[in-house]
Amino acid sequence: MALVQVRKAQFVVGASGAKAFPVWDLSEVAFAGRSNVGKSSALKALTGGKCSVRVSKTPGRTREINVFELDLVDRPSVAFVDLPGYGYASVPLKMRAQWGPLVRSYLEDRANLKAVVLLCDVRRGPEDEELGLVEWLDERSIDWIAVCTKSDKLAKSKVKPAVWQAARALGIPASRAVAFSAKTGFGVDEVWRRILRLCGPK
């Protein structure tokens, strides 16, 4: 049985300005990563398909900050926040300067934010944007969880080495990066375990 059972995942708001962010006391977990990396798919997989996110055929489609309230079995509710992707078909972005003002204002000012799930493609590993983002998050003492997505696209024997390499590039111990596949559900419990740890009492 899954570590976390989601009873219901309700879409709350697609925010295009800070004023639209909900006023509540829920812990929020935000999903960040370049376009097409699988943020929306990860939300869907982590909620057992209960999150009605749009998974894009065309990259770069999630433009608003989409907030979902998750009603969990035997645990306090949490909110998942699907952030717009960065970096698709554009000049390399310097996270600190340019990732949409909307996303920045959310990450910088949001008291509810407990963790950022940072996704990178297991086949590419973290690139400049991801390294810039973790530095930026560290400067603000925002906790982040490194998730290497689309692990189903690599041969089994190649997954662990790729994840280790990603961890090394991010400057974290190998055990801190998680292999994940929205397609097979691999890594779902592991990602939840880390989310719960960061959302729980400090």
Ligand SMILES: Nc1nc2c(ncn2[C@@H]2O[C@H](COP(=O)(O)OP(=O)(O)OP(=O)(O)O)[C@@H](O)[C@H]2O)c(=O)[nH]1
């Ligand atoms: N094989 C495989 N495909 C995946 C996985 N996760 C996502 N995809 C595919 O990758 C594409 C992009 O997925 P999305 O979840 O929409 O990506 P996103 O990061 O939300 O993209 P934006 O909203 O555009 O920033 C879709 O075609 C998904 O089906 C995975 O774990 N394995």
Ligand SMILES: [Mg+2]
């Ligand atoms: Mg998306």
